[in-house]
Amino acid sequence: MFDNLQDKLEKAFHVLKGHGQVSEVNVAETLKEIRRALVDADVSFKIAKEFTNTVKEKALGADVLTSLKPGQVLTKAVRDEMATLMGGTASDLDLSQKPSIILMAGLQGSGKTTHSGKLANYLKRKKTRKVLLVACDVYRPAAIDQLHVVGEQIGVEVFSDKENKNPVDIAQKALAHAKANGFNAVIIDTAGRLAIDEEMMAEIRDIHQAVKPQETLFVVDSMTGQDAVNTAKAFNDVLDYEGVILTKLDGDTRGGAALTIRSVVNKPIKFIGTGEKMDALDVFHPTRMADRILGMGDVVSLVERAQEQFDEDEARRVQKKIAKNQFDFDDFLGQINQIRKMGNMKDLMGMIPGMGKMMKNIDLDDDAFKGVEAIIQSMTPDERANPKLINGSRRKRIAAGAGKDIQEVNQLMKQFAEMSKMMKMMQGAGGRRGMAQMMRGMGGGGRPM
Numbered sequence: 001m002f003d004n005l006q007d008k009l010e011k012a013f014h015v016l017k018g019h020g021q022v023s024e025v026n027v028a029e030t031l032k033e034i035r036r037a038l039v040d041a042d043v044s045f046k047i048a049k050e051f052t053n054t055v056k057e058k059a060l061g062a063d064v065l066t067s068l069k070p071g072q073v074l075t076k077a078v079r080d081e082m083a084t085l086m087g088g089t090a091s092d093l094d095l096s097q098k099p100s101i102i103l104m105a106g107l108q109g110s111g112k113t114t115h116s117g118k119l120a121n122y123l124k125r126k127k128t129r130k131v132l133l134v135a136c137d138v139y140r141p142a143a144i145d146q147l148h149v150v151g152e153q154i155g156v157e158v159f160s161d162k163e164n165k166n167p168v169d170i171a172q173k174a175l176a177h178a179k180a181n182g183f184n185a186v187i188i189d190t191a192g193r194l195a196i197d198e199e200m201m202a203e204i205r206d207i208h209q210a211v212k213p214q215e216t217l218f219v220v221d222s223m224t225g226q227d228a229v230n231t232a233k234a235f236n237d238v239l240d241y242e243g244v245i246l247t248k249l250d251g252d253t254r255g256g257a258a259l260t261i262r263s264v265v266n267k268p269i270k271f272i273g274t275g276e277k278m279d280a281l282d283v284f285h286p287t288r289m290a291d292r293i294l295g296m297g298d299v300v301s302l303v304e305r306a307q308e309q310f311d312e313d314e315a316r317r318v319q320k321k322i323a324k325n326q327f328d329f330d331d332f333l334g335q336i337n338q339i340r341k342m343g344n345m346k347d348l349m350g351m352i353p354g355m356g357k358m359m360k361n362i363d364l365d366d367d368a369f370k371g372v373e374a375i376i377q378s379m380t381p382d383e384r385a386n387p388k389l390i391n392g393s394r395r396k397r398i399a400a401g402a403g404k405d406i407q408e409v410n411q412l413m414k415q416f417a418e419m420s421k422m423m424k425m426m427q428g429a430g431g432r433r434g435m436a437q438m439m440r441g442m443g444g445g446g447r448p449m
Helices: 004-015 022-039 044-063 071-086 112-126 141-154 166-182 198-211 226-239 256-265 286-293 297-310 313-322 329-341 344-348 370-377 381-386 392-402 406-417 418-426 431-443
Strands: 100-106 131-136 157-159 185-190 215-221 245-247 269-271 281-283
Touching: 004 071, 004 166, 004 286, 004 431, 022 044, 022 071, 044 071, 044 256, 044 313, 071 256, 071 269, 112 131, 112 141, 112 185, 112 269, 131 141, 131 166, 141 281, 141 381, 157 166, 166 185, 166 198, 166 329, 166 370, 185 198, 185 286, 198 226, 215 226, 256 269, 281 431, 297 344, 297 381, 313 370, 329 370, 329 381, 392 406
Parallel strands: 100 185, 100 215, 131 157, 131 185, 215 245, 245 269
Antiparallel strands: 269 281
16 A cells, blocks of 8 residues: 555655754755655645645754754654645544435446445444445446345345336435334445536436435545546535545555545545455544555554454463463464454555565465465364374375475474464564564465465
């Protein structure tokens, strides 16, 4: 996420390092590089210039020239202004009305239907809402089918009427159904177009007037950069929505849309899509995002994700087994599954301060543990429970059963022997390096499994 911008900003701050004295010339050169980095990230030159001018005022006002650590003072000024540029604080949904009505809008291909499902999943899991999804895209039958598939995945009811070509009528009937059946949240998925046009805007305006949603959210693809910002502005000029869902942020190496959409549209980014899974939707926190962009990590979000998957009884059980040196491959597999539930591996690593840089050349994805799982599942129950049983002949059989080389089984056995030590290291300052080495062996720098 925002890898290119992060690299360029790091080089910009490097200008201040190694100088015995810091002058206005050094600061100006650093700010020039920051401005260039922002423009390369698809931020408009006007906003980039205003940004660096504000940072300069704040930095010089904070006596950056006389500071013992001028780089840190300037970094803090950049971080604070970047958070302000993105909105300053997280923006909540208005869920005060019963049922709470959320209208989803966006261009075709922006991920609107998928993110309607993700938002329903979020409200169900984290806000304990009984959610009804409503299919109001009357032009694409595939969109209605897609919403039903999504609803089935997350266990949320979908209201649709394929024979009805009037989206306003469908929305009104869905709302009546929701009130009659105890739903306290309704998410209406509307039709998208390839471009903003009068027909599209008239239709969604009619739905808006008919159901009077508390929240109208504009779904837009972050990877389209300034096009996303321009589209968001044009749409807001007509509809005046409450907030933005920025999709595909996990694949966005530039970051221009996330950085500037708030300042151009004057509407908050409320959620970001960070992957393909139905739980890959995060509340947008500007300060945390600024920290990540500057390579400071996002420990708060990492802890929140861990707490969602945390099983206290299981943790106590594993801790006791580690203390008694009885940690086995079944426990190992359980830990892997818990980590996988937290989200994309590379995204998780980027939340640990300094880890993103260490993991830069390591290819980690959701399949990073597949080879490890195949080897463990090729073991007998006795072997998983007592790894000491696994001698040379057993390793050959395990390798054949998993479709792997014997060297890969040996590699896993060596990694497993260090597992307890690594888990203890994770609790201390040396944890980042231990985790990086473990991940490199499993999913990246070592032989792929």
